[in-house]
Amino acid sequence: MAKFVNEAKELLEYAGGKENIASVNHCATRMRFVLNDVNNADIEKIKAMKIVKGTFVQAGQFQVIVGNEVSIFYNDFAEAAGIDGVSKEQTKVVTKDNRNFIQRLLANLAEIFAPLIPAIIVGGLILGFRNIIGDIKLIEGGTKTLTEVLQFWSGVYSLLWLIGESIFFFLPVGITWSISKKMGTTQILGIILGITLVSPQLLNAYAFAGTPVDKISVWNFGFAKVQMIGYQAQVIPSILAGFFLAILEKNVRKIVPEYISMIVVPLLSLVPAVLIAHAILGPIGWVIGKGISTVIYSGLTSSFGWLFAALFGFAYAPLVITGLHHMTNVIDLELMARLGGTNLWPMISLSNIAQGSAVVAMIFINRRNEQEKQVSIQAAISCYLGVIEPAMFGINLKYIYPFIAAVTGSAIAAVISINSGVMANSIGVGGLPGILSIKPQFMLAYAFAVLVAIVVPFVLTTILSKANLQLIKSYKKAKA
Incomplete structure (x- = not known):
């Protein structure tokens, strides 16, 4: 039996029935609806559902926070509603007129990086673990690392680099593939384009700065020369190249007869794209x-x-509501490529912790309310593990003052992080x-x-809760 069949039927009813749903899909934590008429949906009843952590409208989409x-x-809802094959592409078609340029840009960035985030997170954790076993002197009175003492850990250290290098050095392959998938073009061509950006034949991007110009190999076309430079770990060149290939392929396909398209379209798309990528877009x-950066x-x-x-630190959580936070992925990856790490991501992690800590305070405040505790505990655990939406939308924004406490604690923790020069190897959990x-x-x-991001929101939420309770009592007394 489906796990959420009853809840799915309830949501379908409260959303106005199947006839009121123009499109629906989901992301990591949210159901995304495009409703024919929002007024036909009973939003208050949707918010009251136990499985729902919160709702909001963004870029023409009615979004329902469900969680992990x-x-x-979604599968149970699709079955209950009798809706099949409702894709993100269909939703974008329905909502495209409701989104401005910035919203469309950010949506595109989010869709490009969403399939890559699990690999990037794994890469960050791997690099961090390598640092712990290979760089921190934990053995023999703090004089040697684990890799220096035990051959097993030395082997692990070397093996993990194979994965870390594959994720970050060859990131352009993932980006160009993801763009081709998003644009509905030939994905293998996107992969090949990405490979040409990181080919071993090229000068490694990390060696470019220290190499004299006359020592850099070139493709000599007689009338022009193009430097043979790689773009390992480079984000912006990969995005530009990937979109150029996708747009070029779509236009070539329009003018090439169908019976020769399998041969001609890939040739006329890939070769010019590789040349333009290295000669113009890459630089x-x-x-x-x-x-x-x-x-x-x-x-x-x-x-x-x-x-x-x-x-x-104060604004990151509000940015999540608008979707603008997706831009930080690009910035983090650029900082990593240029500087070997990022000082932006630690503040994002601290913001998540602060939101979770405000929820923990709400658990303490509502410790006698079993129903509230059940929702809050799940939200806090998810938040501490990196999924912020259930905590933020389900608890903190619902009461407002925990959200204020969380962003305040996040701001203070971010200042401490920056003043201490904290750098992360990469994006992580x-x-x-x-x-x-x-x-x-x-x-x-x-x-x-982290300690500050835990303590400050907890204490502030507790204080503001008492102040809020006093205001409610004063209001009721004045009204009476």
């Missing part, structure tokens, strides 16, 4: 990426870095396990920032 089991719930993307890093490490950190992605020399400072 959303994929199971342009390199400059753009370097500019972005330089500005962000300079801002965070300047004398006003604390102010930037405070603003970012955005919660308590995130410490594994922090560079070893900054783990202690980051642990202190």
